Amino acid sequence: MNIGPRLDLRTAQTLVISPQLQAAIKLLTLSNLELQAEIGAELERNPLLEVADDDGGDSGEGGHTTDADTSSTEPADHASLADELVAQSGAQEAEPLDVDMVEERFHHDCASDSGGSADGGEDFNFDSISADEATLADFLERQAGALSGLDHAIAIAIIALIDEAGYITEPLGDIADRLGIDEAEVERVLRIVQGFEPTGVGARNLAECIALQAKEADRYDPCMAALIDNLELVARGDLAQLRRICDVDAEDLADMLRELRSYNPKPGLLYGGGSTVAVIPDIFVRRNAKGWTVELNSGTLPRLIVNRQYHTRIALHAAQLGKGKSPTATAGKQETAYLESCLNQANWLMRALDQRATTILKVATALLEQQQAFFEHGVQHLKPLTLRTIADQIGMHESTVSRVTSNKYLYCSRGVFELKYFFTQAIHTSAGQGDASAEAVRARLKALIDGEDPMKPLSDDKIVEILRKEGLDLARRTVTKYREAMHIPTSFDRRRRALVKAA
Numbered sequence: 001m002n003i004g005p006r007l008d009l010r011t012a013q014t015l016v017i018s019p020q021l022q023a024a025i026k027l028l029t030l031s032n033l034e035l036q037a038e039i040g041a042e043l044e045r046n047p048l049l050e051v052a053d054d055d056g057g058d059s060g061e062g063g064h065t066t067d068a069d070t071s072s073t074e075p076a077d078h079a080s081l082a083d084e085l086v087a088q089s090g091a092q093e094a095e096p097l098d099v100d101m102v103e104e105r106f107h108h109d110c111a112s113d114s115g116g117s118a119d120g121g122e123d124f125n126f127d128s129i130s131a132d133e134a135t136l137a138d139f140l141e142r143q144a145g146a147l148s149g150l151d152h153a154i155a156i157a158i159i160a161l162i163d164e165a166g167y168i169t170e171p172l173g174d175i176a177d178r179l180g181i182d183e184a185e186v187e188r189v190l191r192i193v194q195g196f197e198p199t200g201v202g203a204r205n206l207a208e209c210i211a212l213q214a215k216e217a218d219r220y221d222p223c224m225a226a227l228i229d230n231l232e233l234v235a236r237g238d239l240a241q242l243r244r245i246c247d248v249d250a251e252d253l254a255d256m257l258r259e260l261r262s263y264n265p266k267p268g269l270l271y272g273g274g275s276t277v278a279v280i281p282d283i284f285v286r287r288n289a290k291g292w293t294v295e296l297n298s299g300t301l302p303r304l305i306v307n308r309q310y311h312t313r314i315a316l317h318a319a320q321l322g323k324g325k326s327p328t329a330t331a332g333k334q335e336t337a338y339l340e341s342c343l344n345q346a347n348w349l350m351r352a353l354d355q356r357a358t359t360i361l362k363v364a365t366a367l368l369e370q371q372q373a374f375f376e377h378g379v380q381h382l383k384p385l386t387l388r389t390i391a392d393q394i395g396m397h398e399s400t401v402s403r404v405t406s407n408k409y410l411y412c413s414r415g416v417f418e419l420k421y422f423f424t425q426a427i428h429t430s431a432g433q434g435d436a437s438a439e440a441v442r443a444r445l446k447a448l449i450d451g452e453d454p455m456k457p458l459s460d461d462k463i464v465e466i467l468r469k470e471g472l473d474l475a476r477r478t479v480t481k482y483r484e485a486m487h488i489p490t491s492f493d494r495r496r497r498a499l500v501k502a503a
Contacts, residue, residue: 166268384426
């Protein structure tokens with residue numbers, strides 16, 4: 001056997017994801033609002049793409065081109081060339097989009113025909129645009145405008161260090177060192193800032209925040225001051241110790257605790273960090289006389305068309321310039337190449353959007369079939385579900401279902417839910433009862449705690465015992481994990497809070 005270097009020819013198959021396929025995958029993961037921004041950017045880049053009008057007067061896809069108008073305005077000897085260009089455009093549009101992937105393929109029908117324009121045919125109203133809500137810093141800086149000179153500069157430096165809850169986040173000594181002034185000056189200006197609205201802003205801790213509000217309400221007497229200085233005893237519910245420290249009886253302490261609860265521990269949150277963005281559902285699930293229906297929210301997406309008339313006119317002009325070998329002919333050929341590139345991109349985008357719409361509908365329909373009991377009876381009837389179950393039902397790959405359910409929201413009569421909400425792990429139940437959804441178990445756990453006696457709250461062990469009687473075999477650590485995930489305190493803390501409230 002000869003051992004040495006040699007050259008061999010081999011044939012191998014490799015999977016290469018094309019740029020268009022990568023773009024199609026990206027479109028599938030976008031929500032409607034994100035997709036709207038993506039379409040807007042493409043409308044700016046591609047001169048052949050337009051937004052369809054409700055009256056259907058624009059020329060575009062689906063036979064909306066006005067070839068008769070084109071032939072009447074162009075010379076007769078160009079008619080055959082125009083027909084040829086239109087025929088070529090139609091042939092390009094008929095080519096199927098190749099989006100085969102590793103163990104997955106998009107299956108789509110055209111869904112853009114049923115959609116409307118983004119504005120629903122209504123005139124745009126500038127009054128519908130609201131300015132962003134002023135932040136806490138903006139509100140405080142406007143009040144600091146009444147100051148001048150050094151006081152104004154110190155106030156602006158202090159306001160810059162106040163967090164969204166209204167608390168100052170840096171020691172006054174550090175502020176004084178950075179500004180090169182005496183700490184007493186910073187302390188003096190801080191007292192001015194603490195007089196701004198909302199009351200309690202600029203506090204260095206919770207006790208000072210509550211004290212500022214008590215002073216504003218003219219309730220800061222020695223007894224209230226002692227109560228505010230011992231907030232840790234209030235948290236522990238040590239009412240006997242509080243009565244001794246404040247030197248009051250049970251009735252007066254109850255009045256003080258009610259007054260304490262009326263104060264805002266985070267006054268800065270009254271002024272948010274800007275406008276709140278509402279969740280726009282991508283899918284509507286409704287019930288009618290015949291059953292359940294699944295619809296896409298087409299109101300947030302424009303209906304795109306390709307302007308064939310514009311393409312034909314520009315192509316005719318470029319074809320006339322492209323004859324010969326002059327610089328003008330070179331420019332005409334470049335213009336033709338650019339135009340064909342825009343046409344191909346527009347056709348691909350419209351097919352990709354149709355594929356995306358149909359895939360989302362298939363996944364949502366399968367979800368409705370699997371979780372119909374949830375839509376009819378509530379979260380207690382939510383079934384455990386995996387991505388593979390839906391993928392097998394609709395004949396797609398699991399990764400495709402995962403992309404579809406990312407950043408998508410569903411609206412039904414029970415509220416707005418992220419599609420990921422319907423995929424939960426299974427909790428084993430007693431023999432013969434099947435598996436229960438983890439989300440349904442959490443809902444049952446919360447219902448038990450909400451219905452407990454505040455003075456005799458259910459411990460985690462007691463909750464485990466009740467759930468096991470109902471056929472849910474859970475460990476105590478699982479109940480604790482679910483309770484902490486829902487930010488529900490322990491039974492000891494719940495009883496302590498009930499005692500303080502009852503006082």
